Amino acid sequence: MRGVVCGISVGVILCSGAGAQGPQPLQLASREPAFYAIVGTHIERAEAGSFAALRERLVLRLHNATIPEALTAIQEQTSLRFTYKPSILPAGATVRLDASDITVAAALTQILLDADVDVEIAPYGQATIVARNRVANQRQPSDSIIVRGTITDSSTHGPLAGAVVRVAGGTRSATSGLDGLYSITGLAPGTYRLVVRRLGYLPTSVEVTASIPGVYKRDIALTASPAVLDQVVTTVTGDERLRSIGNNIATIRADSIVPTAPVTSLGDVINARAAGVQVINAGGVTGASPVLYIRGAGSLSQSTQPLVYVDGIRVANSYAGSPTFSGGTAGRFNDVAPEDIESIEVVKGPSAATLYGTDAANGVILITTKRGQGGATRWTVYGEGGALTADAASLPYNYTGWGHAPGTSQEINSCTLDAVAAGSCIQDSVTKFSPLHVGSLTPIGTGNREQAGAQVSGGAKSMRYFISGDYTSETAPLQDPSPDQRTLDSLVGPKIGSGYVQHPNSVGKYDGRLNLTASLGQNADVAISSSYLSQTTQIPVGGAPLFAAGGPGYRDQNDGWGFFGAPETEFSLIPSEETHHFTGAVTSHWTPVSWLTTRATVGLDASSDMFTELQPAEAAPVDGNPGGYVFDQQTTTTLYSVDLGSTARLPLTSWLVSSTSIGAQYHRVNQASTVASATQLSPGATSIAGGLPLGSQSDTQSVVAGVYAQEELALNDRLFLTGAVRVDGANDFGQKFQTATYPKGGVSWLVSRESFFPTWHWLSLWRLRGAYGESGTQPGIVLTTLATGPVTIDGVHQTGVGLASLGNPQVQPERQKEIEAGSDLDLVDSRIHIEFTYYRKRNVNALYNVPLGASLGVGSIEENIGQIQNWGYEALLSAELVSTRSFAWGIALNGSINHNRVVTLGPYFQPIYGQYGNTSVIAGYPLFSMLAQPYSYVDANHNGIIEPNEITVANTPQFVGGTIPGRQLTAATHVDLFDHRVRIGAQFDYRGDFVIPDQFLSSQCFNGTAFGTTSRSASLRQQAACVAYTNYGTNDGIIFDGSFLRFRELSLTLAVPDHVAERLRARSLSLTLSARNLALWTHFPAGDPESAAQTLGFPGSSLYSGGGIPSSQYWLARVNIGL
């Protein structure tokens, strides 16, 4: 009944529900109390349903209770606090109300019926009982129009505070409160256009026609903009307007993306949403962390991972202690729960990251988590479930030639083309087979994902809170199809859990967050951020489809798996990682005087990884562990952060404003690892004690401490000049190198705001910008050290010492210098935003562990060997092409082109020519590129078969391609329908300009099971590739273009109307159906080019190597409920 019948005692709400035609003025029963909202300095008539506090439900058992007693009963069960003068209540009046599930609004209406009073609702649950019509008589002209409503995010449907609603052509305006509510009063009947603006969102306008006095409700949904120049971004020196910064900084509104897009990790949130940022996943390995490259690979030996800051402190982003198998490595990058993130800013390179100091050369990812908003308690509950699949159909087959020896009928099942050419067999037929394509044999099956979580926020102005909790369980499509599983289960199942071996790749995790923000008077606040994660990750040792490449082209006694063994053999080794990760930060801001702000942050990030690997003695033997094997590695990583800063902002003249910032930072990373293992386990043993033990321990500590000073001059708020310097000290700079100094400078010019610039109505803003900056990476330990270890000598288990590494007193930190320049355009009332950036960065002190001659007995020595350069272009276009209430359409494109080159290498660095799929490092070519000896072929004897003597191989390897994608383009679009109640989103992701060595093919060539080694139908090119590879060792024929286009995301979100949600006792309710990695277009012949069968590490294997576990396809359904 609610929403379509007005004036009854059950509720006092507007009539805009089902059956209502557009906004209508409120109609109230005269005997009922009216409700008024205190908004800023105004008091406005409002419907009861718009107050969260009045939507709370309670149980009342009132039998002849006085009104004060009734109010007290409500107060005891809700967040409302009543104040009133007893004299205004009718003396001796009693109330009788017996309800088991009634809203506060309905209860108050009943209790105050005929009491001649109204209710004023203030923020934070204060309710004042006042005499009837006092408010209306005093504050509200009886003939005025009131337009009010809620400003929400079109994606999340959550409220937006701080949005300015202005009446076009008039002076009336209002700003939305913490609940997103706005109210414009004092309008005369007529038609108005309301223009709504908020930082980070595209401006929106709506039309309201009000013919008779009353309250008109108009909710307005805003669409997030990936970048508008008015927005504020986080910097080392505090929040700054983007327009004043000379760098390009990518902003990702995670809170808009996560509820509606098929993203399951932080990597998914960032992937393809920022130009120049390459997120490289390990195929379909669940629980693996991605490798990130921002503006290319700039270091030969040091980590390429950017720094990660969460709420102002550094958090772990390493692989330390994590298992690396099947091309995937569990790591700490994805520990941050996407649901907790409000926004992500990607600081791309040294020109922007200078003030983050040493270790920031790879860029910085700044994550801001959600904070509590004042007002009534708001709950968000969500649940997600779905299936994971993987495309095994595109994985190659193995081929076998069947024939007979000349002159005999003896069958030969390895009648390859070279045997045919040699005359040793006559081929009769060719068969193909792969266990990957047989349902009962393939390790590629179906996985599943479950997630459930809740968030609650609220509080008063003096104290706000955000609390979240989440449970996630994901099982990858990898499975053990073997019927032998039963045997294994019977042997070891009770101890290790049979379900695990059946599905060897899974993640189960719990995480929670508590964020508190408190005001300390008018000029100070303090914020506490804390999170905790407990996660168990199981990453398989094997299972890579590549293993099938070792099998024959028919089903043999090994089910076609060949030498590597069937999956159950690999899966009998059981690796598991248990992670606990705590992050805590306290940040305080203090503004002692209006022109001076100070900031202090203290943080701790502590993670513990317990990696265990078990192969029971009874299980199938793997790689030389016939007696079983157990391995435990416990790694604790602790990061301490202290960040102090102060900014003085002073207008020097009417046109010149100076902002001077100084600060100091301290970062310490302690990492300790204890490793213990045992072999030859006794039957039934699953622990170290059950076998022959071996142990070791490592402990590393790293400290960077630095200070900075920055001066920014703003000229007429149009031209911004910035200069800064940072000086760092560190423990690992080397013996003769104590400090590092990093300068930066930047300019940002709002050209279109200059007086000389013509006024074009379609041009909102045009900005030119440029920046220069430096940053670094400290080397590892560069001292001469001795290693200790347990040995058995003289029959005694004792400690031995030996030379481990040679120090190099000349080593300096890596130094990356970057210059960037670009332009930003906001067009058509900021509905179209365009960015273009050129950058060039050079690592002038590239570090590498240069191999030493074996006669020295120590492997290598750290040297600054040369220079590596990246340069390229980035572009972004976002446009809200259509924006009406019934239909909205937006697109977003971002792309980048990166060129990479090893400029010089030192005299002692020997070029690394990779073989067998490994990468090369050679001056003049991209870092980690593929080089191979080219070859030519000719079928000289015209027998249709390429033989070794028909191939000519060049002596000198030539460049084939880089292994890190040089080009990236993302196209995303969304369509909103029916007042933003329906949203369809899609994203396509292209990566190009890189090559992949086809490990599948190389293995088949060696085994003689490739199409090109077996079938006469194979082209001469296919034949030559294998012959050249196996006979002359050149990779040239097995390296392929890795470019791909992937239909990355598709989602459909249905947000039910508010009145429907309210019937379900919810504030909002939406359902999202989504899919990830739906389709793939590529010329790479061995399945998914994003999969990697090899482990990561340079110089060595390429990032993409093919033959790994194909990327998982996610098919998800998600429900988001706001309460």
Place this chain on the structure above:
Amino acid sequence: MNSIFWSRKASGRFASCAMGLLIAAAGCNITSVQDPAIVQPPDVITPSGAASLRVGALSSLFGAFSAQSLYTGLFVDEFTFPPTIANSFAASEDERRLSASNPGNFPFNQFSGGRINAILAITTAKQVAAQPTWHIGELYALIAATELEFAEDLCSGVPIAVVQNFTPSYGPTLSTHQLLDQTLTDLDSAAKYSTGNDSIANLVAVLRGRTYSDSGDLAAASAAVQNVPLGFAYTAELSDTTNQNVIYRLIVLNGEETVSDREGINGLPFVSAADPRVTTVAVQPNGITVLAPASASNGSAPLILASGIEAQLLSAEAALATGQTSVWATILNNLRQNAITPSMSALTLDSTTSASPSMQLAVMFRERAFWLFATGHRLGDMRRLVRRYGLAANSVYPTGLYMGGPATYGSSVVYPVAEQDDPNYHGCLNLNP
């Protein structure tokens, strides 16, 4: 102003800390760390440090000898790959197809590291006057044994690092002859510090005899070992948990190699002879049946580096060289009678005193091959047969079709030196010294 808080020194500290905070914080040492995992040279210049350095050096050298015994055996006719594992890359060592770019698996790096650690241990022990002094003698003897292996197994032209102030640097490139001279010099030092320890003295004696033998001076070799008792054995101590026997690991655990039998035409029948000195055990790791030496039955199985048996064999060879065939035959038969239980039957006359000189030589090296099986002596013996006795390499080393074809054995007779990253090293002086 007399307070310490206002002293000039204290004020200086305060100023230093303040400046450090503003500039680099280095003045306050807030960037310094105490890393418990880092041990630097000054930390071990103590008696206990010297003892730990000795233990570390012995461990690394013993590991190198264990690896050498497997890989040189693979190079010659003691071990081979099982056919299912051999592939073009891995088999190059077994096929005798080695080159500077594909130098095989001789543990040159491990030997070199062990040798440097032994030098560090000796230097430290002398500096702190560590006791007992025979520890120093033992380390010198193992340095000599390392150089002897270089001379026997590697090409002529081996880079030998020099060590000063705990820092190794590239040293001279020594020919085979120079290496043998260096070995004798180090054995002199070993003898000097071995007083009072018969085991080390015997080790020095056998190594000296082996060195003389490699130099062609068999009389000196025989003289050097004359006092070594038959029952003497110096073993490389290995451990299942810390320094595993490589033959055990790669054959018994991994099934990557197997004992050869008549490998490559010239190979000895190590399996089919059913000789009690070379007993094998069939094992089946990873589903592949391979034959493992019974002497490497576990990861802690010790490796005999020098023994009284080897001393007797050196004496026998010296007797044969001087035509004392009856003495030669007596020594060999004496070993068969007393060095193994149960005793073996004596060699027949037609294989000893009445045999042709070439057959006598073959018997001599056959006896050495079986007595010293899988102890890292066989490659040196084959080289001596070629270098000192003038036999053709193709009549000594495995040759012909590799595993029945289609590939054939190559022509390598020694390992090249895996020293690619040394800018001072320009390759072997002679690949067939």
